[in-house]
Amino acid sequence: MGPSTRMERDGFVIDIASNGGNCTGCEWLVVDGRIPTDAGTLLETWIKKNDYVGVPLAVVLNSNGGSLLGGIRLGQTIRRLGLKTEVGKTVPEPDMPNFQKQDRGGCYSSCAYAFLGGVHRTVQPGTYGVHQFYSDAFFDAPAQKAFSAMDLSSQQALTGVILAYVVEMGADPQVVVAANGMRPDEIFKPSEAQLKDWKVTFDPDAYGSWKIEPFKDGIVLFTRSQSGRSQLSLTCSRSGAELLVTRKGLTPKYVADVAQSYGSMESFSFFDRVVPRQATKFAKTPDGFALRIPLAKVDLDTMQGYRKPQGGLEEGPNEPHANMGVFFENFPIDGLERHVRLLRRNCAS
Numbered sequence: 001m002g003p004s005t006r007m008e009r010d011g012f013v014i015d016i017a018s019n020g021g022n023c024t025g026c027e028w029l030v031v032d033g034r035i036p037t038d039a040g041t042l043l044e045t046w047i048k049k050n051d052y053v054g055v056p057l058a059v060v061l062n063s064n065g066g067s068l069l070g071g072i073r074l075g076q077t078i079r080r081l082g083l084k085t086e087v088g089k090t091v092p093e094p095d096m097p098n099f100q101k102q103d104r105g106g107c108y109s110s111c112a113y114a115f116l117g118g119v120h121r122t123v124q125p126g127t128y129g130v131h132q133f134y135s136d137a138f139f140d141a142p143a144q145k146a147f148s149a150m151d152l153s154s155q156q157a158l159t160g161v162i163l164a165y166v167v168e169m170g171a172d173p174q175v176v177v178a179a180n181g182m183r184p185d186e187i188f189k190p191s192e193a194q195l196k197d198w199k200v201t202f203d204p205d206a207y208g209s210w211k212i213e214p215f216k217d218g219i220v221l222f223t224r225s226q227s228g229r230s231q232l233s234l235t236c237s238r239s240g241a242e243l244l245v246t247r248k249g250l251t252p253k254y255v256a257d258v259a260q261s262y263g264s265m266e267s268f269s270f271f272d273r274v275v276p277r278q279a280t281k282f283a284k285t286p287d288g289f290a291l292r293i294p295l296a297k298v299d300l301d302t303m304q305g306y307r308k309p310q311g312g313l314e315e316g317p318n319e320p321h322a323n324m325g326v327f328f329e330n331f332p333i334d335g336l337e338r339h340v341r342l343l344r345r346n347c348a349s
Helices: 039-049 068-080 110-115 136-140 149-168 174-180 192-197 252-264 297-305 336-345
Strands: 007-009 012-018 027-032 058-062 084-087 089-093 096-103 211-215 218-224 230-237 240-247 267-270 273-276 281-285 288-295 312-315
Touching (some): 012 039, 084 110, 218 336, 252 288, 267 288, 273 297
Antiparallel strands (some): 240 288, 267 273
């Protein structure tokens, strides 16, 4: 942070911060203070001026609110630029004055809507809150009946704008319902479960809980990523079990790169068991790919008894660094044991 990059107007600040490390997340964008109507334009202008176009930074928000439409426009800009959002207060490192760290901050009122623009969103319970939007007349005379029919019509129209925006950002309309249930001078702070269920916190690559559907004369277990672009499916038949990994919404170049990596691989690791690539099948789809991994009885046994917090599919132990992470799939472990047991009892013929 410094005078060469800092943008400040009426207490609203945009700047770059760094903890001095060389890592993903060691540098972030600071957005702090009361949000003005043109906050989105200010952010985009700052990014272009300071040559950060295309850099996948996190926007770390710390604000008690401001302009409602300004918050929505800021969120739309964040989404258009493909940036992440977090909540925190950026402060100097005590022993390193040229570097910064993040303390607990807050993102409330219109800031809460700006936060939803992040393509990946991280927030701790108690630091995010919403309330009913208001006009200055409320605080001038909160008990006075000061709204005309036109005022109420305008409020309904604004509620429609907020709802449309929240849905567009991929969050649950329950955020707006919760906000409208509060007085303008109160803040509703969602619990950790509500933040997750309402997709306020959002990791596009994180898988949800396992689900069951009929498959032929048996069943299939599946889990989808929060973005809906990735799915893991487990099937069982007399000929054996299989894991199907599907991804969609990918660019042709990305699929071509994945296919090239697949062709150069020797093996996969499935719950620590090595599976030769020759035993698997890879196929391109119209906007993605499908990968089939045959599973042995020992794999199903492992999944039923797995006790580590994470597990799943990744590249084999001897793969070159260039192939690392291409096929990494982190399974949700919660409920996996009972679902696999049910799968084995209902193998398709």
